Amino acid sequence: MASHTYSPQAHSKAVTKYTKEKLDRIEFRVPKKSGLKAEIYAHAAKNGESVNAFIVRAVKEAMEREV
Secondary structure, eight states, X not given: OOOOOOOHHHHHHHHHHHHHHHOOOOOOOOOGGGOHXXXXXXXXXXXXXXXXXXXXHHHHHHHHHTO
């Protein structure tokens, strides 16, 4: 059986390849003085979600309501 060693460089390359092939990226900005960024992070943490998962869920829920 072949022995495999962990390579941070190979891992990083694989993650980058996966991201480019499988994921779309959307960036949005919030005003610094609004405190919205901290609110988003706190809300996601309170619900045991990543910020990304929370934003995706919130967008999907909004789109379903607005059909």
